[in-house]
Amino acid sequence: MLKEETKAIPRDCGECPIRHRAVCARCEADELAQLDRVKYYRNFEAGQTVIWAGDRMDFVGSVVSGIATLTRAMEDGRTQMVGLLLPSDFVGRPGRERAVYDVVATSDVVMCCFRRKPFEELMSNTPNIAHRLLEMTLDELDAAREWMLVLGRKTAREKIASLLTIIARRDASLAYGKASGNLAFDLPLTREAMADYLGLTLETVSRQISALRKDGVIVLQGKRHVTVPDFNRLMEEAGDDCDGGLLA
Amino acid sequence: MLKEETKAIPRDCGECPIRHRAVCARCEADELAQLDRVKYYRNFEAGQTVIWAGDRMDFVGSVVSGIATLTRAMEDGRTQMVGLLLPSDFVGRPGRERAVYDVVATSDVVMCCFRRKPFEELMSNTPNIAHRLLEMTLDELDAAREWMLVLGRKTAREKIASLLTIIARRDASLAYGKASGNLAFDLPLTREAMADYLGLTLETVSRQISALRKDGVIVLQGKRHVTVPDFNRLMEEAGDDCDGGLLA
């Protein structure tokens, strides 16, 4: 109740936790000031829909904290997640007025939004924003293509291992500083959301997680907390060329 | 033999068939001139590999004519196509020195290549190139996400129908002018390549094509030429919300 209002929101870009990873990463002080003029924050609670596919979208923005999902659904209900939005990820497309995907907050989410029209103008004037957005989009395209391999060619077990790999990598890159003897993290998704990401059913997800646990590839504390005793083993299970280690 | 040399290659951007769709689409005369200084053409024969994943890549470029594929392979040989490169599509990534995907010419291909380093510099000076590349990358990201739904959630029959839909759309958008009473086109891919695109085996591809033929959804002349008597029917089979017609 009124949780939204009590949440501390950064007002100043200087304090912003995603300052150096988001679209604004390369902006100079003056550019930030311009962005600041068209920016506003929005909070969403876990489970809340940020945008429905087909809806008009008057803003673009960045996830500041929390996790959201990008999904596409068929008329008969089959659903495929097409993107996982983590802090600093960009939402929306300049030049497009309607959303094509459902965006749903998986946890409580804070978004830094920019009014679309002014943002588009800004983009044509400040190459730093456009350039950073290109870079981020190219990264997302790589991720999407990587995911196509997972969806098209991997077994259920490999799919789960691949997902765990990705989540572990992300956690390692964000929360390092912590001693990471053997890494551990919380699953930010329900079994059903994982199934939608992986093109599986939630039953299969559950079974494969159990199997990986029985085989000692992962250790579970509760249903959400995962410990990985041997990351290379996990990568082998994912079917990746695993000569990269955590930081590939 | 020596086919390469006999092929007419456009030297002048003004004559170029992809002038208004490729990265250079928005360039002014002076920008074209700059591009021209770092550009060269390369020909590839059907079946030839343009780049191997992992190889050093000193150029980026556009497909001028022909069709190429972007694929990613696992160590054990499982292969997933992650992109289909048609005329005007961009190859390579500015700022990246090694290829991550195999690029293979499916038909004879002409590419317009730019030396990578100078192209990167050009990009930071000419917003028209960077902006166009962003636009193209965003389109490709959408296509990749669309494809994730196909790979993750569609049945074999729907996958085939989806692929036919895409090829038909492309042909309609390129080759219109022709009376398109009922549309017809050639499949630019072998059954195996289709399988790699769709996350299926070539046997399943063959069976599903036969099934669609038996059910009158498509008509085959030979093994490669397809006629679609009723495009809406085909879109229904693809499981798409099909209230868009050919030009959705």
Next chain:
DNA sequence: CTGGATAATTGATCTGGGTCAAAGTTCGGA
């Protein structure tokens, strides 16, 4: 502490698409 909603596990069974195998087609080159 209790009822009931949501999330997760596990079991039994079924099936779409994979696998293995054998022909049939097509086409360029000798």
Next chain:
DNA sequence: TCCGAACTTTGACCCAGATCAATTATCCAG
């Protein structure tokens, strides 16, 4: 014209993962 390689089709069988169904946590709200 005929051969051989590459491509395609079709059949028989099998299995990974879907489907259907029943429990079992978990965790608020009352």
